[in-house]
Amino acid sequence: MPFVYDDLYEICREKRFLIDWLQELGLLGNFSGICDSCNVGTVKLVEDKSYSKDGIVWRCSSRLCNKKTSVREGSWFLGSHLLLEQAVKLTYYWVYELPGDFISRELKIGSDHTIVDWKNFAREVCLCILKQDSERIGGPGKHVEIDESKFGKRKYHRGKRVDGVWVFGGIERESKKCFFEVVEDRSANTLIPIIKKFVEPGTIILSDCWKAYSSLKSEGYQHLTVNHSIEFKNKETGACTNLIESTWNAVKKSLPKTGTQKQHYDSYLIEYCIRKKYLKEANDKFLTFLELIKRVYKCQKRRPLANLTQNNQVDQLNASTDLFED
Ligand SMILES: [Zn+2]
Structure with a gap:
């Protein structure tokens, strides 16, 4: 049942x-x-x-x-202003992607911040799991999309808040396998070693035009760029694959109508990966997500x-x- x-x-x-x-x-x-x-x-x-x-x-x-x-x-509930009942129901609504205005009405939560905070806590769980389950991906003929993103307000385990953590990750188009790491900065010195750690040589890497990636060709990868801020398809190289297009379209669709800052935009990519990898095929999405929470917060x-x-x-x-x- x-x-x-x-x-x-x-x-x-x-x-x-x-x-x-x-x-x-x-x-x-x-x-x-x-x-x-x-x-x-x-x-x-x-x-x-x-x-x-x-x-x-x-x-x-x-x-x-x-x-x-x-x-x-x-x-996981420590430090939240929500009643336990509200927090659990909110998690259920979040897993099944119910809209924010519905959630605030049903749970009688007046403040949007409270809901946004809780969703960030949920995404933080996603990030911890994605980090834990990171694996080597790619290989000749395989496509890997990489991206660095600013992860917003974080509760980070025991109630401590840290602002602005950079997260770097990649997804393999063919298998949806991925890797994620928290990084100090977005320099080539930081990102290239992580790419070499997680991405097999010969992989076709798709990224935005960030300068740190300019040496990828000399590291034994094929490299195609997409400028997300201008277009979702690079007309010259045809670099925009269906994955990038559908990923970013899905991300855009799931964005709240207010607040489309880069910061929000990015953390949704992490959420998107968790939904794709763990929840989409799960027998029960909600109970599966609770299992993921337990992996991060062992009581x-x-x-x-x-x-x-x-x-x-x-x-x-x-x-x-x-x-x-x-
Ligand atoms: Zn005592």
Whole structure:
């Protein structure tokens, strides 16, 4: 049975269902067990409206310790202003490419920034996966499109924001295999070694007219250029293949109606690659994307219990501390 919106709606109806479900998928941590701060109390999930808008928190039962840990600790959801329910639904809508105005109305999100931020987090997951799964591509007679792009606002793993990261990548026309790397700059000294690392000699490389690529012919590649800003086809060399045309058309089509800056434009290419490589053929696009998130943000499974003798001591101590629980 495919996972449909009704299933998601059911799961989101109760906060506890949703948290359980996300824990089972490994998208939220499970911190239950002996508290690692005091080694005395037991950590349990308790209702606590004062802690955060989630209204629920991992809390140590020891009155002296009383340590609280967010349900989002170490997860993809940490640092987002969205409710968990909104974040999960937004991810579902994003995977199925529903329009932004529909999303903001359905989820009652007033600010476009919140939605744009979340989509950037999704694209950040895409980038991490594309980097992890980069492989050698091309070969004689094969076509590889390469591009450098500015990746916008990044949450980068643990909530830290870094502005303006350059990403360099390439896709093989024939197989849709690709490579991506984060680079310091766009100089030939930086890009050419990466091309040699990932692209087989003899490949027909398609790129824009960026000067860093001018030595590609002397490195054993065929090189054709396309000037994206002026035209999608180089009339002289016929360099514009169907792939480039359809890739960039698809990218253009998926652009939001507002904000067509180069920055947005580029990060959509990363999204496009992830959709093509992982989601297009997937049995279930949404669950597949959740798997990809889990590969980037691995959440803690239940905290390991201490050894048996220590446990016995802890159990006795718990007998008194349990009195203070909800
Ligand atoms: Zn504790």
